[in-house]
Amino acid sequence: KPEYAFIGRSNVGKSSLINMLTDKTKLAKTSGKPGKTQLINHFLINKAWFLVDLPGYGWAQVSKEMKEKWDIMTKNYLGQRENLYNVFVLIDSRIPPQKIDIEFLNWLGEYQIPFSIIFTKADKPNNSIIQSNIATFKAELKKGWEELPPTFITSSAKKVGQKEILEYIGQINESV
Ligand code: GDP
Known part of the structure; x- marks a missing residue:
């Protein structure tokens, strides 16, 4: 199957997202x-x-x-x-880009492991700090990558993003 x-840094909100x-x-x-x-x-x-x-x-x-x-x-x-089929890498949208996250994504790329990014803890997705963190992260990634992977914005506290991720998984499952 x-x-x-x-996967993500500890405290990124992985357990909450999985739940x-x-x-x-x-x-x-x-x-x-x-x-x-x-x-x-x-x-x-x-x-x-x-x-x-x-x-x-x-x-x-x-x-x-x-x-x-x-x-x-x-x-x-x-x-x-x-x-x-896919590695979801969780990134905390409340903090600026962390070197270890970028390094891990680059490592996945080197080994051609397919991945997507989930920005977590975006309880208020329009909040300017959150938007700026996400934009900076994407800009950081673009330095090393021609194309950005699919990205999702979630809040486990507000139950946001569940449908999008499950649909994405369903689509990949159907396409293989
Ligand atoms: P893990 O260590 O990556 O498994 O992270 P947890 O799921 O245990 O969450 C770490 C901390 O972040 C806990 O205090 C959670 O309550 C908090 N947290 C997780 N997801 C969210 C979220 O969507 N919004 C907010 N505000 N806090 C969150």
Whole structure:
């Protein structure tokens, strides 16, 4: 079955987004603690596709060993999955572009792993700071990329963006 992976810096809002997408408040546990999802979790959705919850990256206080472990585990997974149709990379719309996010996207590109971007925590999508952060992020990406990947703007708090993402997944599933 097709797999769709979700990944982002810790605290980006991944657990909340997964819960919103699946309508199951207890599927992925939310927590303020960084690095809670440390293993790769698969959830079968509608008997049609697997949602793959990948461990977050970029915890400041984590040891070098942990970082290396993350690197090996995640990159092995991402580089080898035949059924991995898309990686959703979550980006916090409340903060300016972070180097680690750009680096990770560039890494995906180098390995020709298909990805899309989800801007999270956009409770007020018209807010000028949020708009500026998103625009700056896209401009940053354009420096290295000719074409931008599909982007989504979500708020788990306001339940925004669920339909768009699920439709996008449905379209890819149908096209293969
Ligand atoms: P994870 O570490 O990436 O899984 O992030 P979580 O889903 O646990 O969320 C991290 C923090 O951000 C929590 O305090 C959430 O309540 C908050 N958060 C997540 N999504 C949203 C959102 O859409 N809007 C707002 N305002 N806060 C959010």
